[in-house]
Amino acid sequence: MSEKIKFDGVSKVFRLRDSQKKNATREFTAVKDLNFTVKDGEFLTVVGPSGCGKSTLLDMLGGLIKPTTGRVLLNGTPIEGPGLERGVVFQQYALFPWKTALANIEFGLEAKKVPKKERQEKAQEYLALVGLSEFAYRYPHELSGGMKQRVAIARSLAYDPEVLLMDEPFAALDAQTRESLQEELLQIWEKTKKTIVFITHGIDEAVYLGQRVAVMTSRPGTLKGMIDISFDSRTEEGDLRSTPEFTVARHQVWTLLSEEVNKTRYKETLTV
Numbered sequence: 001m002s003e004k005i006k007f008d009g010v011s012k013v014f015r016l017r018d019s020q021k022k023n024a025t026r027e028f029t030a031v032k033d034l035n036f037t038v039k040d041g042e043f044l045t046v047v048g049p050s051g052c053g054k055s056t057l058l059d060m061l062g063g064l065i066k067p068t069t070g071r072v073l074l075n076g077t078p079i080e081g082p083g084l085e086r087g088v089v090f091q092q093y094a095l096f097p098w099k100t101a102l103a104n105i106e107f108g109l110e111a112k113k114v115p116k117k118e119r120q121e122k123a124q125e126y127l128a129l130v131g132l133s134e135f136a137y138r139y140p141h142e143l144s145g146g147m148k149q150r151v152a153i154a155r156s157l158a159y160d161p162e163v164l165l166m167d168e169p170f171a172a173l174d175a176q177t178r179e180s181l182q183e184e185l186l187q188i189w190e191k192t193k194k195t196i197v198f199i200t201h202g203i204d205e206a207v208y209l210g211q212r213v214a215v216m217t218s219r220p221g222t223l224k225g226m227i228d229i230s231f232d233s234r235t236e237e238g239d240l241r242s243t244p245e246f247t248v249a250r251h252q253v254w255t256l257l258s259e260e261v262n263k264t265r266y267k268e269t270l271t272v
């Protein structure tokens with residue numbers, strides 16, 4: 001597998017108002033010296049304590065913000081801004097409320113200048129992929145949370161990006177809907193072979209979905225460890241989460257993460 005994404009010595013410093021001095025600013029390092037690669041077609045999950053810079057990492061990949069130092073490369077070229085080769089799915093569905101499910105999916109295809117007829121066919125195809133053919137003409141407020149997130153995923157996939165960037169996409173859903181969407185996402189990934197970078201707070205979710213789990217340190221966030229998850233198949237019948245292999249992998253991630261979460265708690269105690 002070739003290298004799709006590379007974080008090459010990436011740090012991000014934000015400038016904040018200084019609460020101690022009037023009209024002064026201070027620097028705040030959100031992520032520091034990130035170095036890792038993601039292979040073409042790989043499913044990478046990222047976990048880390050709250051505020052460690054996971055969304056900052058994803059925003060740099062999405063081209064929404066630029067690194068202060070270092071480079072984020074896609075196919076060997078530095079990312080300079082957003083682009084249609086990257087689809088983004090956020091925690092909040094970010095659907096247009098005035099457009100139907102179908103029209104929401106068509107939107108990305110319009111940006112890609114796909115002709116109208118082809119656009120409608122493709123949108124229908126992706127709506128079917130996420131099991132929502134019957135809901136094509138419903139508006140977002142007429143859909144459940146899980147359905148809205150399915151539409152958001154279908155919208156991101158329809159314009160055929162090379163990479164799917166997902167920032168806690170299932171966090172707002174109930175446990176049952178989350179599990180079924182996790183399984184659907186794995187099936188879609190197996191079918192489409194997209195490269196996926198998926199941010200989550202859930203250790204189980206990270207281990208279930210990721211071929212590798214990147215564990216970040218507490219702030220400023222950097223890579224603490226990269227854990228290989230070597231299940232043969234995640235979508236076969238049976239409860240993978242109950243297997244001994246799953247328990248072992250889960251424990252590895254938990255051990256790395258809990259050290260960092262404890263550090264964050266300690267820092268917060270100091271700053272109170």
Ligand SMILES: Nc1ncnc2c1ncn2[C@@H]1O[C@H](COP(=O)(O)OP(=O)(O)OP(=O)(O)O)[C@@H](O)[C@H]1O
Nearest residue numbers: 014015016028030049050051052053054055056057
């Ligand atoms: N635009 C910004 N300006 C200043 N500080 C920012 C900005 N964006 C993020 N930060 C800070 O950078 C740090 C990392 O934020 P980020 O949202 O990336 O963390 P996170 O790991 O995704 O958090 P969570 O798990 O709570 O969602 C936080 O302390 C946040 O306050």
